[in-house]
Amino acid sequence: MEHFGEAVAAGYDDGGGSEFAAETIARTVDFLHAAAGGGAALELGIGTGRIALPLARRGVPVHGIDLSPAMTERLRAKPGGTQIPVVIGDFAEATAPGTYRLVYLVFNTLMNLPTQEAQLACFRNAARHLAPGGRFVVEVMVPELRGLPHGRNTVVFDTGPEGWAYTEYDTVTQRADCHYLRVTPDGRGTRRTIPFRYVWPAELDLMARLAGLEARERWGGWNREPFTQESRAHVSVWEKPAEAERPAACD
Numbered sequence: 001m002e003h004f005g006e007a008v009a010a011g012y013d014d015g016g017g018s019e020f021a022a023e024t025i026a027r028t029v030d031f032l033h034a035a036a037g038g039g040a041a042l043e044l045g046i047g048t049g050r051i052a053l054p055l056a057r058r059g060v061p062v063h064g065i066d067l068s069p070a071m072t073e074r075l076r077a078k079p080g081g082t083q084i085p086v087v088i089g090d091f092a093e094a095t096a097p098g099t100y101r102l103v104y105l106v107f108n109t110l111m112n113l114p115t116q117e118a119q120l121a122c123f124r125n126a127a128r129h130l131a132p133g134g135r136f137v138v139e140v141m142v143p144e145l146r147g148l149p150h151g152r153n154t155v156v157f158d159t160g161p162e163g164w165a166y167t168e169y170d171t172v173t174q175r176a177d178c179h180y181l182r183v184t185p186d187g188r189g190t191r192r193t194i195p196f197r198y199v200w201p202a203e204l205d206l207m208a209r210l211a212g213l214e215a216r217e218r219w220g221g222w223n224r225e226p227f228t229q230e231s232r233a234h235v236s237v238w239e240k241p242a243e244a245e246r247p248a249a250c251d
């Protein structure tokens, strides 16, 4: 997975964005700890363990799936990292052993799956890993199309002395390419592009239904802020019904 290869993995934990703030991590872990309800959890796209490690320290047995050996090596190198089993594979289809009370996918990582088909496969894979009554929690941005200047298809989301970043939207394919431009002190520039597929909350609810999951909660953030028209991201929770009440998943 070239987007999370050695070069990105080496600097991932120094990212410095708000997602790495202790406060953000604590709120995320509080939410997921409650959602796990005393059971085990599976993180899709576990990466370097930004969330998995503090969640495990709270007593939740955590497993992971990730495509990137470079990212998971960083996880293993951290205290407690070797206690977290990780399957190397695509979280739309790879299988981890056992079933879980909680499957979670945070930090917009669902959008790394480039097609609707792959995102739906991910919901089905999450559902397969859940025990009856278990929960699938997703944190993902709300597509920023309202922020597009009239007639333009790009939104700048980060500017600073060392560079800037912007997203280029294609509203036909729902593709959103994030471009990161950096200028090194010696004046040289680098450019990195990560392709995403943006996805609407209602579209996710339909994917969940197709996977046999029921919508339970939607929040504007990890503090359970109300989800409103102004929310820039959401934390959504779907539940796998207990056996007796489960509708057949649609293929």
Ligand SMILES: C[S@@+](CC[C@H](N)C(=O)[O-])C[C@H]1O[C@@H](n2cnc3c(N)ncnc32)[C@H](O)[C@@H]1O
Residues within 6 Å of the ligand: 001, 004, 044, 045, 046, 047, 048, 049, 050, 051, 065, 066, 067, 068, 071, 089, 090, 091, 092, 106, 107, 109, 112, 113
């Ligand atoms: C933005 S990082 C998030 C890591 C971690 N969840 C966190 O919150 O810090 C995305 C991670 O998802 C992994 N990833 C992206 N697409 C994937 C896929 N289709 N299957 C498995 N892992 C994937 C990447 O290798 C990377 O480790």
